[in-house]
Amino acid sequence: MDVQAIEKALVTQNWEPSIPENPVSNIAKAVVRGRFGEALKSSYAQQLFAFRPADTLKDSFDFSASLTQDEQEDELLHMVFAVACLNAFLQVNWTGPDLDFEPIDILSHPGPPDYSTDTLNRLSIAELALGGEPAYHLTKYALFLRIAQLLLNIPYKHCNTIIWWQLRTHLAHQQVIDEPVFLSDDITVALERWQNPFASDIPDLAGRLFLEHGLLHHTLRQDKVAAEYFVKAARATDLQYELTGALGKRTKFQQAELSQLVLLAESRLPDEGSETEVVSSVDENSQPIVPETLVLNDDTLLEQTEFTSSKSSSSTLRHIDPSEQPPLHPLDQCILLSLCLNVRNTSPSHGLTLEQMTPYVSRVITHPRNWTIHTMALLVRSRLEANRTRTAERSALQLQALVDQIPATDAEAAPVSERLRYIHSISLPPKWELERELASRFISLGVIKSALDIYERLEMWEEVVKCHVSLERPDRGIAIVKDLLSGNKIESEAVTSREKASGATTRLQRFDSAREAKLWCIQGDLDPEHAVEHYKHAWELSKNTSGRAMRSLGGYHFARAEYEPARECLQTAVKIEPLLSRSWFILGCACMRLEDWLGAKNAFARCVTIDEEDGESWSNLASMYLRIEQSKKDESSADTTPVTHSNKQLAFRALKEGLKRSYDNWRMWSNYMIIAVDIGELAEACRALGRVIEETTNKPDGVMLDEDVLDRLVNAVTHVPFDSQEAREASSAPSDQAQLALNPNEGHGLLPRVLDLMDRVVLPRVSSVRVFRAYARLMTWMGRWEDSMKAWMDAYRECDAGKLARGEIDTLDDAGRGIWRDAVSEVEEIVDILKNIGVRLEASGSTKKWRLQAKSIVRTFMGRTRENFEDDPEWHRLEILLEDMKQE
Numbered sequence: 112m113d114v115q116a117i118e119k120a121l122v123t124q125n126w127e128p129s130i131p132e133n134p135v136s137n138i139a140k141a142v143v144r145g146r147f148g149e150a151l152k153s154s155y156a157q158q159l160f161a162f163r164p165a166d167t168l169k170d171s172f173d174f175s176a177s178l179t180q181d182e183q184e185d186e187l188l189h190m191v192f193a194v195a196c197l198n199a200f201l202q203v204n205w206t207g208p209d210l211d212f213e214p215i216d217i218l219s220h221p222g223p224p225d226y227s228t229d230t231l232n233r234l235s236i237a238e239l240a241l242g243g244e245p246a247y248h249l250t251k252y253a254l255f256l257r258i259a260q261l262l263l264n265i266p267y268k269h270c271n272t273i274i275w276w277q278l279r280t281h282l283a284h285q286q287v288i289d290e291p292v293f294l295s296d297d298i299t300v301a302l303e304r305w306q307n308p309f310a311s312d313i314p315d316l317a318g319r320l321f322l323e324h325g326l327l328h329h330t331l332r333q334d335k336v337a338a339e340y341f342v343k344a345a346r347a348t349d350l351q352y353e354l355t356g357a358l359g360k361r362t363k364f365q366q367a368e369l370s371q372l373v374l375l376a377e378s379r380l381p382d383e384g385s386e387t388e389v390v391s392s393v394d395e396n397s398q399p400i401v402p403e404t405l406v407l408n409d410d411t412l413l414e415q416t417e418f419t420s421s422k423s424s425s426s427t428l429r430h431i432d433p434s435e436q437p438p439l440h441p442l443d444q445c446i447l448l449s450l451c452l453n454v455r456n457t458s459p460s461h462g463l464t465l466e467q468m469t470p471y472v473s474r475v476i477t478h479p480r481n482w483t484i485h486t487m488a489l490l491v492r493s494r495l496e497a498n499r500t501r502t503a504e505r506s507a508l509q510l511q512a513l514v515d516q517i518p519a520t521d522a523e524a525a526p527v528s529e530r531l532r533y534i535h536s537i538s539l540p541p542k543w544e545l546e547r548e549l550a551s552r553f554i555s556l557g558v559i560k561s562a563l564d565i566y567e568r569l570e571m572w573e574e575v576v577k578c579h580v581s582l583e584r585p586d587r588g589i590a591i592v593k594d595l596l597s598g599n600k601i602e603s604e605a606v607t608s609r610e611k612a613s614g615a616t617t618r619l620q621r622f623d624s625a626r627e628a629k630l631w632c633i634q635g636d637l638d639p640e641h642a643v644e645h646y647k648h649a650w651e652l653s654k655n656t657s658g659r660a661m662r663s664l665g666g667y668h669f670a671r672a673e674y675e676p677a678r679e680c681l682q683t684a685v686k687i688e689p690l691l692s693r694s695w696f697i698l699g700c701a702c703m704r705l706e707d708w709l710g711a712k713n714a715f716a717r718c719v720t721i722d723e724e725d726g727e728s729w730s731n732l733a734s735m736y737l738r739i740e741q742s743k744k745d746e747s748s749a750d751t752t753p754v755t756h757s758n759k760q761l762a763f764r765a766l767k768e769g770l771k772r773s774y775d776n777w778r779m780w781s782n783y784m785i786i787a788v789d790i791g792e793l794a795e796a797c798r799a800l801g802r803v804i805e806e807t808t809n810k811p812d813g814v815m816l817d818e819d820v821l822d823r824l825v826n827a828v829t830h831v832p833f834d835s836q837e838a839r840e841a842s843s844a845p846s847d848q849a850q851l852a853l854n855p856n857e858g859h860g861l862l863p864r865v866l867d868l869m870d871r872v873v874l875p876r877v878s879s880v881r882v883f884r885a886y887a888r889l890m891t892w893m894g895r896w897e898d899s900m901k902a903w904m905d906a907y908r909e910c911d912a913g914k915l916a917r918g919e920i921d922t923l924d925d926a927g928r929g930i931w932r933d934a935v936s937e938v939e940e941i942v943d944i945l946k947n948i949g950v951r952l953e954a955s956g957s958t959k960k961w962r963l964q965a966k967s968i969v970r971t972f973m974g975r976t977r978e979n980f981e982d983d984p985e986w987h988r989l990e991i992l993l994e995d996m997k998q999e
Contacts, residue, residue: 112131114187114269138188157219159192196259197279203252214254241292275307321344344446344449399525469495646664661683662688692721770783784800785820831859907937915975934976939992942996948961
């Protein structure tokens with residue numbers, strides 16, 4: 112038996128006619144073609160699924176039993192039945208249509224009469240709870256997923272793709288539970304180390320595995336790792352793609368041709384043979400069976416960009432006409448949609464992100480190839496269009512159409528095998544998540560009642576409570592949760608009515624512990640006076656596994672400034688659910704309040720690992736690097752331990768990352784500026800100072816300018832010789848590079864940045880003595896004597912001497928005499944400066960009358976202050992100064 116060929120057919124969902132027929136291969140063929148009932152009701156399946164009621168489903172089956180006389184055939188049958196159960200589960204919960212059989216139909220000796228499909232489903236859902244997160248309680252036929260898990264976890268020797276199917280099972284399981292839960296290290300290592308047996312020969316399968324690895328990391332919110340896998344998938348399939356520009360029109364009334372963003376893409380994979388050739392064919396005239404694609408029907412926007420040029424600015428794909436691109440292989444379409452998800456997850460939340468994503472989706476939608484892929488593409492387009500005025504209506508209607516088309520069972524619907532062929536290669540959500548998204552869309556449109564109806568039908572009580580709060584009826588939300596916990600309100604009415612006929616117990620007894628614990632947490636949120644009791648009860652009820660209970664309790668303590676218990680609860684919560692960045696952030700804040708700088712640093716580091724777009728966590732992480740040495744010092748010592756240079760460098764890098772996400776946060780720029788000065792990155796300090804001034808220009812408190820930093824920047828420029836050759840020789844840059852490039856943090860290397868800062872940012876907004884003096888020193892260093900004199904005069908006008916000369920300072924009080932004496936020194940200083948600069952101006956042929964200006968300054972100052980200070984012992988200094996100027 113060609114086991115590898117059958118494994119390949121199962122992975123690709125495409126049966127090769129060359130595979131020899133026998134009882135085992137016929138069962139595998141039925142699974143590939145989507146006839147799961149035929150496979151799971153076979154005689155081999157009846158032997159395998161002998162059911163003996165026990166405490167757990169694992170103990171209820173003996174999957175080690177031999178089905179044939181051949182060990183290799185036994186293993187293959189086990190794997191085939193696992194694949195059949197997994198794909199049947201995905202069909203009923205993801206793609207539709209409904210199955211024509213129930214899980215209990217595949218079991219032999221199903222046990223006592225009260226073991227119904229719903230009983231088995233309830234047991235399966237309870238066992239699918241992971242890391243304290245409950246599985247969605249209305250998941251249909253959860254027994255199939257649980258059986259698939261159990262079958263794939265038994266030892267295998269001959270089947271090479273077991274690890275791959277385990278990966279696919281993990282992907283499905285993560286989407287069934289409420290929040291993703293990090294996999295154990297054993298599972299992660301096994302997935303990473305497994306070698307794809309098809310990688311060297313079949314690029315299609317090599318690309319699939321990379322893509323599915325990336326989707327798992329995407330589900331676990333590890334977006335950077337996911338991006339790397341998506342790129343690996345594109346390389347494996349040799350997908351050629353490039354985001355570029357081409358001339359075209361976007362609106363119906365547009366006259367001028369403008370550059371439009373377009374994704375050029377070309378597949379290199381050969382199109383696979385298929386039993387459903389009408390769907391998979393690359394023939395552009397074929398009409399694949401895909402979901403309804405709603406047209407825009409807008410009075411301004413075109414349905415698609417009309418490219419008026421057949422040439423793009425691309426270099427590698429220049430031969431492709433943007434308006435007539437060739438169809439892509441379905442797997443390459445999956446890769447493009449995944450790359451589109453990565454654009455969303457790794458770019459800041461602004462309009463450019465939407466503009467980047469749209470060409471990816473348009474490229475896939477243009478040539479429909481597969482029902483499931485086209486569904487995902489329409490879903491992504493619906494998300495993109497949700498917040499645009501002209502497309503919001505189509506967005507909501509398209510999402511409604513996608514929800515409505517899933518249960519389709521008519522003859523015109525795409526066959527099951529076609530729907531499931533690429534289900535593992537895209538991030539299509541299950542049916543209930545799709546409906547939840549529709550309800551969320553209704554809320555954004557203000558249609559809360561329609562959203563409430565959907566949430567109630569899905570029995571998502573947390574969302575139901577939020578809707579009642581939005582409708583200003585919080586009491587109804589409280590009543591619902593209380594009724595659920597007391598057993599007065601029944602969930603899943605149809606299921607319950609069937610169980611009543613068989614003597615089923617109350618609804619409260621039907622809750623699994625994880626789900627009941629979550630309800631108690633909701634009750635705690637709604638009842639603050641008894642919140643602690645409810646959260647602790649949820650924790651005990653879950654047998655210390657409910658992450659929701661601990662993070663709710665931690666948040667409760669933190670809000671009341673009870674930081675020690677908050678830290679303890681949140682530390683427990685993040686151990687259970689390490690993927691929730693909000694829990695890590697609050698834990699970091701609690702550690703900060705307790706001056707546990709090391710603990711806070713670790714918490715904020717986890718925040719930015721999970722969500723790189725969290726600018727606030729980057730800022731806090733930088734602060735912790737600057738404080739972390741304090742946690743290492745001897746508590747008996749009163750001396751403050753200085754921050755090491757390495758920690759300052761780490762703080763600098765953290766702030767640099769944070770500013771990419773919070774570009775308008777002037778406080779972060781200010782901190783970045785100070786650290787940059789401290790570690791000698793003066794070019795960055797110069798940029799940061801400019802950003803602080805620009806961002807605070809219109810603030811009520813006025814412009815924030817750190818004059819010490821400005822002086823430091825000017826000093827860094829002027830401390831080297833002005834002659835460029837001498838500056839290179841004196842540069843602190845490495846000697847072998849000194850002749851090639853100047854140090855950007857001093858002298859001529861820093862000069863352009865400081866000049867731009869002064870001329871464009873500082874001087875138009877700030878008038879102060881230190882600013883003008885700093886600019887004057889810069890002009891003096893450059894030999895721009897007229898600009899230097901003007902700057903010194905501006906500085907004089909802003910100092911106390913200038914204000915006294917204009918009568919803007921009252922000097923009649925006791926402090927006035929001290930101000931006047933300092934002003935005398937300022938007058939002497941400006942006269943001396945004018946004398947030195949004036950000589951240089953005369954040498955250069957300038958006719959500037961600096962002597963008259965100097966005399967005028969002294970006389971004006973003396974005339975304005977004579978009445979009050981002529982009797983002061985310091986008055987003679989002014990008389991001597993004036994006399995010296997006359998003699999000159």
